[in-house]
Amino acid sequence: MVSKVIIEKNAYHDSVTLMSLSGKVLSKEGVNEAVVSMATAMNKELLDNIGLLTEEAKTATENDLIIAVKAETEAALTDTMQFIDDALNKKKTSKKTGQEKTTETLPQALDQLPDANLAIISVPGEYAAREARLALNKGLHVMMFSDNVTIEDERALKELGRDKGLLVMGPDCGTAMLNQTGLCFANNVRQGGIGLVAASGTGLQEVAVQIDRLGYGVSQAIGTGGRDLHKDIGGIMMLEGLRALNEDDETRVIALISKPPAKDVQDKILAEVKNITKPVIVGFLDGDKEAVEASGATFASTLIETARQAVLALDPSVTIEREMGETLTLFAENEQAKLHGSQQYIRGLFCGGTLTSEALSILRSEGLAVKSNVAKRPEEKLDDIHASTGHTLLDMGDDDFTKGKPHPMIEPSLRNERIREELLNQETAVLLLDFELGYGAHDDPVGESIGVLRETLEELNQQGRHVTVISYMCATKNDKQGYDNQVDRLSALGVYVASSNEEMSQLAAMITKKEVK
Amino acid sequence: MSNIQNLFTQPLKVINIGTSTFKKDLDLQQTEAVQYDWRPPAGGNIQLIEALDMFIDSDLVQAANEEAIKRIKDAHPFLIDIDQAKHVIPGMHEKKILHSGPPITWDKMCGPVRGAIIGALMYEGLAKDESEAIALIEGGEIEFGPANEHQAVGPMAGIISPSMPVHVIENRTHGNRAYCTVNEGLGKVLRFGANSKEVLDRLKWIETTFAPALKKALALSDGIDLKSITSQALHMGDECHNRNKASTSLFYREIIDYFLQTDLTQGELRDVVGFIKNNEHYFLNLSMPASKSALDAAHGIPYSTVVTTMARNGVEFGIRVSGLGEKEWFTAPANFVKGLFFPGYTEDDAAPDLGDSTITETMGIGGFAMGGSPAIVQFVGGDVEDAISYSEQMYEITVGENTNYSIPTLNFRGGAFGIDIRKVIETNILPVINTGMAHKEAGVGQVGAGIVHPPKACFEQALLRFKETYEEGAS
Numbered sequence: 001m002v003s004k005v006i007i008e009k010n011a012y013h014d015s016v017t018l019m020s021l022s023g024k025v026l027s028k029e030g031v032n033e034a035v036v037s038m039a040t041a042m043n044k045e046l047l048d049n050i051g052l053l054t055e056e057a058k059t060a061t062e063n064d065l066i067i068a069v070k071a072e073t074e075a076a077l078t079d080t081m082q083f084i085d086d087a088l089n090k091k092k093t094s095k096k097t098g099q100e101k102t103t104e105t106l107p108q109a110l111d112q113l114p115d116a117n118l119a120i121i122s123v124p125g126e127y128a129a130r131e132a133r134l135a136l137n138k139g140l141h142v143m144m145f146s147d148n149v150t151i152e153d154e155r156a157l158k159e160l161g162r163d164k165g166l167l168v169m170g171p172d173c174g175t176a177m178l179n180q181t182g183l184c185f186a187n188n189v190r191q192g193g194i195g196l197v198a199a200s201g202t203g204l205q206e207v208a209v210q211i212d213r214l215g216y217g218v219s220q221a222i223g224t225g226g227r228d229l230h231k232d233i234g235g236i237m238m239l240e241g242l243r244a245l246n247e248d249d250e251t252r253v254i255a256l257i258s259k260p261p262a263k264d265v266q267d268k269i270l271a272e273v274k275n276i277t278k279p280v281i282v283g284f285l286d287g288d289k290e291a292v293e294a295s296g297a298t299f300a301s302t303l304i305e306t307a308r309q310a311v312l313a314l315d316p317s318v319t320i321e322r323e324m325g326e327t328l329t330l331f332a333e334n335e336q337a338k339l340h341g342s343q344q345y346i347r348g349l350f351c352g353g354t355l356t357s358e359a360l361s362i363l364r365s366e367g368l369a370v371k372s373n374v375a376k377r378p379e380e381k382l383d384d385i386h387a388s389t390g391h392t393l394l395d396m397g398d399d400d401f402t403k404g405k406p407h408p409m410i411e412p413s414l415r416n417e418r419i420r421e422e423l424l425n426q427e428t429a430v431l432l433l434d435f436e437l438g439y440g441a442h443d444d445p446v447g448e449s450i451g452v453l454r455e456t457l458e459e460l461n462q463q464g465r466h467v468t469v470i471s472y473m474c475a476t477k478n479d480k481q482g483y484d485n486q487v488d489r490l491s492a493l494g495v496y497v498a499s500s501n502e503e504m505s506q507l508a509a510m511i512t513k514k515e516v517k
Numbered sequence: 518m519s520n521i522q523n524l525f526t527q528p529l530k531v532i533n534i535g536t537s538t539f540k541k542d543l544d545l546q547q548t549e550a551v552q553y554d555w556r557p558p559a560g561g562n563i564q565l566i567e568a569l570d571m572f573i574d575s576d577l578v579q580a581a582n583e584e585a586i587k588r589i590k591d592a593h594p595f596l597i598d599i600d601q602a603k604h605v606i607p608g609m610h611e612k613k614i615l616h617s618g619p620p621i622t623w624d625k626m627c628g629p630v631r632g633a634i635i636g637a638l639m640y641e642g643l644a645k646d647e648s649e650a651i652a653l654i655e656g657g658e659i660e661f662g663p664a665n666e667h668q669a670v671g672p673m674a675g676i677i678s679p680s681m682p683v684h685v686i687e688n689r690t691h692g693n694r695a696y697c698t699v700n701e702g703l704g705k706v707l708r709f710g711a712n713s714k715e716v717l718d719r720l721k722w723i724e725t726t727f728a729p730a731l732k733k734a735l736a737l738s739d740g741i742d743l744k745s746i747t748s749q750a751l752h753m754g755d756e757c758h759n760r761n762k763a764s765t766s767l768f769y770r771e772i773i774d775y776f777l778q779t780d781l782t783q784g785e786l787r788d789v790v791g792f793i794k795n796n797e798h799y800f801l802n803l804s805m806p807a808s809k810s811a812l813d814a815a816h817g818i819p820y821s822t823v824v825t826t827m828a829r830n831g832v833e834f835g836i837r838v839s840g841l842g843e844k845e846w847f848t849a850p851a852n853f854v855k856g857l858f859f860p861g862y863t864e865d866d867a868a869p870d871l872g873d874s875t876i877t878e879t880m881g882i883g884g885f886a887m888g889g890s891p892a893i894v895q896f897v898g899g900d901v902e903d904a905i906s907y908s909e910q911m912y913e914i915t916v917g918e919n920t921n922y923s924i925p926t927l928n929f930r931g932g933a934f935g936i937d938i939r940k941v942i943e944t945n946i947l948p949v950i951n952t953g954m955a956h957k958e959a960g961v962g963q964v965g966a967g968i969v970h971p972p973k974a975c976f977e978q979a980l981l982r983f984k985e986t987y988e989e990g991a992s
Contacts, residue, residue, distance in 0.1 A: 122535030
């Protein structure tokens, strides 16, 4: 085994670029370990763990780039170093020759785009609040993709935004759609009369996608970041968003999406809902139906119900099919027949956090006992995220899985090892997988996992075993990756592609429930 | 209508701060967006960020800096006289030697500076040879001081001894003066630490023949307008630090008629004007004190974060800041210059960055104006495009644009000037300096030229000190 560590002084690259590069390097033949990252304390620890923390690396600062590779052979090492060098430097040359000019300071950026109205911030959390404040002081609305911002900073920023009449979407805001532009992670959804305010990224995506699938569209979709309804923030941005959508001529129905908020905050939001003149759907997952209805709004307990109720409010004439069709029941029965007695459990490997929560809620309502790393109820909490037990739903985008790694929506291959593990597990009856398409997402999510699926399913087949694989693609027909192309490859392997996260969950419940009977 | 509703009715225009992935998808949607390649401010140092945030939007600092750059820009330097240092430089005496850069003691000085000091002591007749000179110094007989603390500047070693003639520059706007020796030319010269007989003879000739002649000529003039010459030279391919061809020619044109009006013999006249004509760096020793007179006028403005001095002594780089003390230097080990070496020399031969000539960059010319000086680019290595982007980049760390010193290749945009320590720390962009490189051993001379930056630590210390000084009044 050979290794090499290079420190490049003052060579800052953003973490998303570096993490996806690390991913690519690790997947190269003959590479055992690879770290390509800025020399932060955390990354130095990573380096130490794999025995590559050299003296030089110890003294490197957060502005210095570490390139550390451990490989099988000298040739593989040289090859990999060259690969990294090319990947990092290609960008520089194209920058020089291309017409696009990048900028290095906010004033410079404003010089180039003097009437800019929105800043998207995806810098490391400890610096994000500062950048947001600078942008707000320049009169820009702000979307903070960055997470790890303190709650005090979040509150201060949102108060500053409110005082200036500016949006502060986030921190930790993954999705928004403004003026028909998808921001960060967003689907290509048709334009329409439903305005959304969401404290959840994939929740927003799923509601928007389901609205689109019902043939309707979205006017504006405002993300608030997951903590907006925390008692210390008090829903500042959800309230601002609600008011703004109430005044917006294009918006005819408003839907709010969140996990259940703190009681005080819920009261505040619902008090504001009373003042809204347009129909409001409150989609608080596992939320307080009575309180919502008392405010005059319509309650929805799941994402898909939120989408349905919003569409119904917009167009009461629409008919919505809620029952599972005969073909699905047949499919379920057919699958059951292929399962052995030991195969009793559902294992869900999700990229979308709120999709995990929604699936949990649906399975629970079907009477199943489920464990999950996103569970709030003590009895549903998973002890060890690395070992599934009973019905288990994992949000693989959770911090526990993504420390020092990209989110699985950016790098779906991070799920592969676990896919194989769960398929081979004797207890697994049904494997659930979500795929997210759209802006920000990986260029070919299915392509990243199709290999491991094919190989493992073949292996099972040779052993005379079978596991039902059900997937859901959170996407519209117009997403940039190509919907049909993604679906067809899954179907070809016998993977069922559900029309919603709800359908995926219900189908899984149907298959496993009858099995235990 | 609220700002949020306004947003709903406007085309979305985005500044993407951080990962460029999001920018690509905005491009795909044909939403107008600018990528801002973010780096951690202040190198990620939280203490510095705090200091920065305390003053970043301060009206007091803003106003003080506006005043500082106004003074720098308004300063109007004239060459009015030449005289011996001991007669004109405040605080100069028979046993005092001024050197370039921040304060330093003999035992720490670099080779070229030591060589030049030994030469100066022999030139003054205070020592017969090197060992006598060293004995004198080690006996504590000689007082050293930074030229910059004496209204003076000197290129490279920057040695000024009592008998040396110095140009007297008067800033007629603010009334202060600045001083600098006469440029000796290239080759074996005192400023690179050479102290052979040839070098000392030339210094004597400057003292006894050249200076009196120039004094006569200047006495006939109303002073030579250095601001005007600099301004024109910047449009003629000079940046007035490492390229002084145009400015020296313009100076020659201004001074020649006064020489002709003196009572010098034809022989003396030819020697004296020939000395100017044959030294294309003659104007460097006018450009530097002209800059010095402008920057001294801008020093001592409370709350100003504008840099008024950048100077190196071959060991350390030092800066001073307008709103902080006159003798308050912020120093760090000087960097090595990166660039081209003359045949026969390598990086191992070079001394660290040396000299007061960075006063030109502090003024906003020199390296800052390199984009308008394509000819210098080859000399220091790199291409014209790099030089232009250096000049453009300097706007990021400065307070204003000096329309008196404009840059043709930037569509005659006023050059970036008034280096702001806050902006340097925030952007991690360091001032750019183009400079000659001295051999690390005394007397060998110049070994190359190139580009160098001040150590960031100077600016970090300055900002922290600034916070200490002004945090109570921060608004």
